[in-house]
Amino acid sequence: MSNAPVSLSTLTTMQVGGVPSRIISCGNTQQLYDAAIELWRSDEKFHVLAGGSNTVFAEDLADLTIVHVTNRGVEIVSEDAQFVVVRVQAGHSWDEFVAWSVANDYAGMEAMSGIPGSVGATPVQNVGGYGQEVSDVITQIEFLEKGSVASVVRPASYFEFSYRDSALKHGLEGLVGWVEFKLQKLAGMSVPMKSGQITEYLGAQYGSALPLEQVRKAVLELRASKGMVISESDPDSVGCGSFFTNPVISVEKSLEFPEEMQRWRMPNEDQVKISAGWLIENAGFPKGYSIPGSKAGISNKHALAITNRGGASSAEILELARLIQERVAARWGINLIPEPNLIGF
Incomplete structure (x- = not known):
């Protein structure tokens, strides 16, 4: 187990986040379980991190311990x-x-x-x-x-x-x-x-x-x-994939939307899944949008992805996400739910 101080921006695909109090690296299940049992007993605040592709960390993490899952096989x-x-x-x-x-x-x-x-x-x-x-x-x-x-x-x-x-x-x-x-x-x-x-x-x-x-x-x-495959040559892939889940609504509610909006039937025949990307673009956020002066932006390839354009802070990522949520709710009456874990905010 290692406890070296490391910025979580280097361990996440969104590339934001501060330095936690410590990182416990667990290369097998026993190390993982031992670390968790010890932390639960101590009531210490901790978060389990593996690939870091679905997590956005805040900058101030001085009171957070990271359990880094590295067991493979x-x-x-x-x-x-x-x-x-x-x-x-x-x-x-x-x-x-x-x-x-x-x-x-x-x-x-x-x-x-x-x-x-x-x-x-x-x-x-x-x-x-x-x-x-x-x-x-x-x-x-x-x-x-x-x-x-x-x-x-x-x-x-x-x-x-x-x-x-x-x-x-x-x-x-x-x-x-x-x-x-x-x-x-x-x-x-x-x-x-x-x-x-x-x-x-x-x-x-x-x-x-x-x-x-x-x-x-x-x-x-x-x-x-769509910028959804992580690649060093693609700046649109510096994110965490889809930032919001596609909403699941009633068939009756879906009739309020234009026919061209993408929708998919769910196993429950009274529900349909609708396109969050369509809602975002049709609430006034084109692909590539960013708040003036911010280093966070919507992907140039996919309206559902928020990306770090280089040196963005976690606050800038969340500011853009909240603005999207507010405008989509005001325009379409739909509350978009973030897909990644938002830690420390």
């Missing part, structure tokens, strides 16, 4: 002719795991290529993209609940997954040690595609099974076109 637990069950350590890179699964012809996560961050963070908000969600493939999670001194393996149902949400965002406190996934063996083909964007991009029919490598390549290209 992928292990095949069981397999048969149809399925493989894989256990992945919490600190492992999510996209590295997706790339590994595609290379090994395991299907079920290919449309979630290019999402930054770590495996252990994905259950928290049921990460997903292009018609797939991690809850589709998670079977169980090793979890240390707050106040406990021993981890327990919990089934996926324990975490109450829903669209970009889970019990981990609503009162269930603890730490993820590893996540187990059940993937399909489909002879190098994907599961049926639930994304019209992918099938249109590839000239295929909606619901088609497509070659895994082709799906991954298409998703990475689509995400890169």
Whole structure:
């Protein structure tokens, strides 16, 4: 475990945040659990950080301890002719795991290529993209609940997954040690595609099974076109992906909006998901917008992403986010919910 003082701007994809009181680096689950148990007993204020792709830290963090999750590893637990069950350590890179699964012809996560961050963070908000969600493939999670001194393996149902949400965002406190996934063996083909964007991009029919490598390549290209793949050569990728979740509203409410607004049916037939990016652009925020004098701006590629244009402060990021929320609420009567964790504000 290391406790060297480091600015959290160097450990997050948004590249903002001050220096915490200390950083405890945990390279395996036992170190992770030991650190958490000690911190819970002391009532010390702490935050668990892994890939840093979904977190915006404030500048003043003098009273905050960071538990840095760095455990890595992928292990095949069981397999048969149809399925493989894989256990992945919490600190492992999510996209590295997706790339590994595609290379090994395991299907079920290919449309979630290019999402930054770590495996252990994905259950928290049921990460997903292009018609797939991690809850589709998670079977169980090793979890240390707050106040406990021993981890327990919990089934996926324990975490109450829903669209970009889970019990981990609503009162269930603890730490993820590893996540187990059940993937399909489909002879190098994907599961049926639930994304019209992918099938249109590839000239295929909606619901088609497509070659895994082709799906991954298409998703990475689509995400890169929106600045959603982290790249040193793309300043629009210096952010945390989508800053707001797409709102889920009633079908009745959706009738108040113009027909050209993107919308998607939800499993609950009385609800639809609508485009937060459309709401933002049609509340007067074009791509590339920034408050005069601010180093924070909306991505030039995607209205749903807030980016650091170089040397932005966390206060500038939040100022822009709040302005967007206020104008969208005033124009459309919709309260946009931030997707990243906002720590220390």
